[in-house]
Amino acid sequence: MxxxxxxxxxxxxxxxxxxxxxxxxxxxxxxxxxxxxxxxxxxxxxxxxxxxxxxxxxxxxxxxxxxTNSGISGPIGSPIPEPGDLQATIDELRAEIAQVRAQLQIYRSNRP
Incomplete structure (x- = not known):
């Protein structure tokens, strides 16, 4: 090599x-x-x-x-619910959301 x-x-x-x-x-x-x-x-x-x-x-x-009964409010101004009322509060909020959605759909369908 x-x-x-x-x-x-x-x-x-x-x-x-x-x-x-x-x-x-x-x-x-x-x-x-x-x-x-x-x-x-x-x-x-x-x-x-x-x-x-x-x-x-x-x-x-x-x-x-x-x-518990001193009128303390949550961040939005609503009273802080008792622990047993939590499910009722959630149900109420869901109902309000459903109403707002229905109104929003009506508003959107009526817009030109």
Whole structure:
């Protein structure tokens, strides 16, 4: 065999090894960054969930400690229902929504 062929073989082999190492380093860095990102997102989700649960606990404590017949209103101005009245309140809201939808359909059908 001639010397240029042998030299070309070793150059090709060295090139493939160098490319392999660069690819390995790049892939390792990418997976490391992905792992860091995943860990950060999990921590943010955990903190967000914890904050939501703390707020719910505070609001629940506020509602439970409030006198029941003191006229406390909800965000819309309606009284806070008793726990047994919750289903009745939901049914009333559904009926109101149905009425609004019916009126909206009538309005839309009468528009020119």
């Amino acid at each position: 001639s010397k240029p062929v042998v030299d070309a073989f070793f150059v090709g082999r060295a090139l493939s090894q160098a490319l392999y190492h660069e690819l390995e380093k790049t892939l390792t860095n990418a997976l490391s960054d992905l792992g860091k990102f995943d860990a950060e997102q999990r921590e943010r989700l955990r903190l967000f969930t914890q904050e939501v649960m703390e707020r719910a606990s505070r609001e629940s404590g506020f509602v439970m400690n409030a006198p």
